[in-house]
Amino acid sequence: MILIVLDAGHGGTDPGAVRHGLQEKDINRKVVDYVKEYLGKKVTILETRKGDETVAVINRRNIIAKSKADLAISFHCNSVKSDLAHGFETFRRFNHGRELQNFIHDRVYRFLQSHLITDRKKKVGDFIVLNTLVPSILVENLFISNRKESQLLGRDSFLQELGLVYANGILEFLKIPSGGANINPADYKEVNMKDIQGHWAEEEIKRVIAEGLMTGFSDGTFKPDEALTRGQLAAVLCKLLDRSK
Numbered sequence: 001m002i003l004i005v006l007d008a009g010h011g012g013t014d015p016g017a018v019r020h021g022l023q024e025k026d027i028n029r030k031v032v033d034y035v036k037e038y039l040g041k042k043v044t045i046l047e048t049r050k051g052d053e054t055v056a057v058i059n060r061r062n063i064i065a066k067s068k069a070d071l072a073i074s075f076h077c078n079s080v081k082s083d084l085a086h087g088f089e090t091f092r093r094f095n096h097g098r099e100l101q102n103f104i105h106d107r108v109y110r111f112l113q114s115h116l117i118t119d120r121k122k123k124v125g126d127f128i129v130l131n132t133l134v135p136s137i138l139v140e141n142l143f144i145s146n147r148k149e150s151q152l153l154g155r156d157s158f159l160q161e162l163g164l165v166y167a168n169g170i171l172e173f174l175k176i177p178s179g180g181a182n183i184n185p186a187d188y189k190e191v192n193m194k195d196i197q198g199h200w201a202e203e204e205i206k207r208v209i210a211e212g213l214m215t216g217f218s219d220g221t222f223k224p225d226e227a228l229t230r231g232q233l234a235a236v237l238c239k240l241l242d243r244s245k
């Protein structure tokens with residue numbers, strides 16, 4: 001049986017970063033809960049903290065080390081004094097966990113890109129929790145200190161999608177069939193235009209519809225090869241501009 005460790009950063013008397021009315025420990029908890037929900041019984045899950053417990057970092061490290069798990073992920077959100085820093089980054093320790101980092105980082109970032117998040121890239125960090133023989137990474141899911149990103153982190157629907165993307169990345173990494181769960185949460189939303197199947201841009205069309213950037217016609221077609229007018233382009237660009245505010 002495949003065993004993984006999910007480490008929801010902070011907890012109990014340690015809230016982690018606290019900004020814009022959010023506590024990091026709560027966000028990490030929710031993301032891990034969604035990951036668990038989507039993984040279901042496909043893998044055995046060991047958690048370093050249940051609920052809202054206080055668990056010292058060294059104890060988390062010991063739980064991971066003893067587990068001899070197939071992988072471990074430590075979930076965090078970033079925070080700095082300034083409101084300006086933003087984006088997504090992941091850490092491995094030295095060269096350990098590089099394969100896992102490449103795999104998860106790329107998949108999660110592909111999703112975050114649709115929310116116009118910046119990629120702060122794959123990094124190396126000497127975190128205690130990563131100091132084991134278990135392939136492990138620490139992920140920093142956006143900046144709680146950035147107003148725009150804190151708004152996303154405060155939204156359950158966003159955390160749910162994020163959890164799904166992590167769960168699918170974990171399953172893919174472990175080569176476990178996801179059983180119908182898709183890598184792109186946009187696919188979950190019903191997008192059924194009758195004339196896009198097999199089109200070279202099918203995935204992109206599904207994504208812009210699911211993201212609410214473009215719509216099809218009332219007769220259930222998208223007319224993927226029809227020319228776009230300057231007016232239609234302006235409408236799409238306005239939706240993007242509204243979103244990046």
Ligand SMILES: [Zn+2]
Binds near residue numbers: 016
């Ligand atoms: Zn943290």
